[in-house]
Amino acid sequence: KKKVLLMGRRAAGKTSMRSIIFANYIARDTAALSPTIDVESSQLRFLGNLTLNLWDCGAQDAFVDNYLNNQREHIFSNVSVLIFVFDVESRDVQKDIQYFSAAMKAMQQYSSSARVFCLIHKMDLVPEEAGERLFKAREAELSRIALPMKVTCFKTSIWDETLYLAWSSIVYSLIPNVSMLEKQLDRFCQVCEADEVVLFERATFLVISHASTTDHEDVHRFEKISNIIKQFKLSCSKGIAQFQSMEVRNSQFTAFIDLLTSNTYVMVIMSDPTIQASAININIKAARKFFEMFFQQVPT
C-alpha cells in the first residue's frame, strides 16, 4: 500500500482533481463538490493490486493547524508521495508558501525519501505567456524551499490534458519494477513493428508506459490521448455501453485500443495501412498472458 498525501490550501482544487482522475467525474461535474471536511482518506485500487491510500487533506485553516501539530506524525509518516496543489490565482501567496514550507519540514522529519510533486493549478485562468513566467518563478521558489528534498512541478488545469500529464507522472513513480515493464513493452513494440505502443491504466486511463520505433513531434500526445479516450469511455458508459476496444483508421495510421490485462489498456499505432487488425490482435493476445503475469507479481 502506498500512502499518497494530497495537500494544499482550501479551494485549490484537490478534490476536483481526484474526482476527475479516479472517480469518473467530468470537469463540469466538479462544480457541485463541497469543501472537504478534515481528511478524506480513500483507498484507490490502481493496476489491480497497487493500493493508493489517498489522503485528501481539507484545508480550512483549523484542519491545517491540526495536521501540522497534533496529528503531525500520523499524517506525515510512511508517505510515498506528497502532492501539493497551489491555486495560481491565490489571493495570499505568502500563506500558501508558508503552509508548503511547514509541510516540507514535517516531510523531511518523517518521510524524507518520498517524492514531492507541486501542481500549479487552475492555469486556464491565466493567459499563456504570463502563465509560463509565473510557473517558472514559482517552480524556482518551491524547489528552493523544499531543499534538501527535490520537487517536480507541473502546470495543471481540469479543463485540458495537463491534468493527465501530472497525474500520469505521479502514478508512474509509484509503479514497482517500472523499468522492466518498459523493457518488455519496448520488445512488444519492436516485434509488432508498430510505430508506437502505449500502456494505460484501465480505470483512470493514465499513461503508465510507452514505447516507439518512430519519433513524433507532439510530446504532449500521451496526455491528450488519455483525456480524449477517458471522455469517450465516460460517454459510452452513459449510454450503458462498456468500452472494450476500438480501431481508428485514417489515411496516415491505424490505432488499435484494446484491453491488455485486467487492469491495463494498450494502444498500438501502425502507419502501414496494409496491416490487418486481426494480426495485431494475435500479438496483443500473445502479449496479454505475459503482461498479466507481470502485473500479478507486483508485490503489495
Next chain:
Amino acid sequence: FFNYQQQKKALEMASMKMLRPKVLPKVLSQANTAGVKTTLLINSEGSLLAYAGADIGNDAVAAIVSNIWSSTEDNDQLEFIIMECEQGKVVVTKVSEVLLCLIGSEIAEFGMLKAK
C-alpha cells in the same frame, strides 16, 4: 511471495509467440507468380490476417472461404478445398491454426496452385 530474482526468472521464461505483421505480406507474395493473383492468410474466425497481391474484396473473400472451410470440415482429414469460379480458381488449405488461400486467374492450373 516472489523475491526479485525469482520474478525476473519467471518473466524471462514466459514466451510471447507473436507475428511480424509487416513481414507476412512479403512472405505471402512469394506465391504470387504464374497466374496467382492474390494470397490470403485467414484466422479461425474468418478475419483477414494478411494478404499479398490484388485486393478483390479480400475481407469478404476471407469470411466466405472461412465459412466454406468450417462447414466442410466434418471430416478431420480435410486437406484442401479447390474451387473453380467464373473468373478464376481458389485453393485453400490449413496451416497451423490458420487458412492459407491462393486465388489464381483463369490461366492458373490447380496442380500448380496446390503445389504452391
